[in-house]
Amino acid sequence: MESRKLDEVCDKCKENCCSRCFDDGEDSIFNCLTTDELELLVKEKRRIHFKAGETILKQNTSASHVVCVKSGLAKIIAEGNGDKKLILRLVASHSILTGGGLFIDEFRHFTIQAVTAVDCCFIDSDKIYELVSRNSQFAFELLKLNNRQNMEMLNNLVGITQKYMPGRVSDLLLYLKNKIFQTNPFDARLSRQELADMTSMTMESFIRILKEFKLAGIISVEGTNIHILDEDALNLISRKG
Amino acid sequence: MESRKLDEVCDKCKENCCSRCFDDGEDSIFNCLTTDELELLVKEKRRIHFKAGETILKQNTSASHVVCVKSGLAKIIAEGNGDKKLILRLVASHSILTGGGLFIDEFRHFTIQAVTAVDCCFIDSDKIYELVSRNSQFAFELLKLNNRQNMEMLNNLVGITQKYMPGRVSDLLLYLKNKIFQTNPFDARLSRQELADMTSMTMESFIRILKEFKLAGIISVEGTNIHILDEDALNLISRKG
DNA sequence: TATGTGAATTGATATATATCAATTATGGAG
């Protein structure tokens, strides 16, 4: 049903990313759009390819686009004074990114940077605004998505302020396994520095905790490849052990 | 114009809180509603009075209402394991509170507690949902409100993870003066413990920083009454001095 | 295979912040 709708849109679209971005089951906020509305969305959007390490959106930059990630892994960074940075969360395929300023002040509140190669589409914010006003279901879905993303980040940050380092590393490992990669030995792709930046701690400290976990037999690590051996232990430590 | 619209609604409404909650200039998300829609919103809403210290919404509780604060001061708390708590921000008059779970999972992600006596209205979430689907401008306003609130909290938390204690206390003092009370010698109402909980530090540590600021002539403090004498200094420290 | 460059790791030490304990102030109840 949904896929038929997309077939009708255009061939250009299929060879573009839409058929993947917009047709990925329950969690796409675009499912509720009519063919007309999808066409409006797709028209004039630009598909852009980023290499690993490139900046997709830059904090404090004016925000006229929403980004729809087709494939690859990206990180959302809150840049502070000096070179302080905090990685708020990762973004995998089929996510919509607003940079935080959507609907408010039109400025990016975060930087978004490619971790692996990232294939994505830039959609004009005005299109989003128009769809919100035309389709209330879409407004609803957007509110939901927005809220969910913000709550995740918020809960994560609250954890960072309330837990000791082992708890934070546990949370990170569980997040990577269960939310991002969804396999057990997983290749995190991220450097130690980046992992540390997700927990608001020093790289050295992060490595030390990781080593403790290794010695305790909770995980095994080979480069960026991480295998969680004892998830229960991590859950326990997460609740502050 | 707006006030006339409200006059038409009903006398019950005026003696209720709506004429204040809904008629407060540019920043009310209810301004865009028609008379019919306002009536829908107001019907069956309940006005509730809380004494200082009482819990308005409780974290992890199911969320079937949105709260509209008519008067008083409330605090938004993220409760962690044990008795750890973090006060995310304060809520003054004429604010709409969703408890964080609106549109997502219908569970409260925060606790909201009265600091002073609080007068507020409970509005059924279903009403909000219906208005979102009927009035796209309202959906837009809600998205905006929601995003703004979340970004504020997020920025605040990022600051907490990236700054030393003096920077965090500076941020808190500036927040209280400029965003909440909007007068200079202001009565914070909050205990030292509560102020500390807003910066994710111990009460003792908070008191020590406050003392340093006093000795440096940056502020003067008498009980919960705080006078900022050198705002520039606070701004400087905020950027990490 | 050699070699160089950046990342990862380890160790020694410094420092920010929390904890624990004691004392002083404050405001309400009688």
Added chain:
DNA sequence: CTCCATAATTGATATATATCAATTCACATA
């Protein structure tokens, strides 16, 4: 006004975490 309970303050100490420096590792390039 006095007494009591609670909040605020101060001090001494412990601890989590950062910083700095050195070493090892990984791996691409010549």
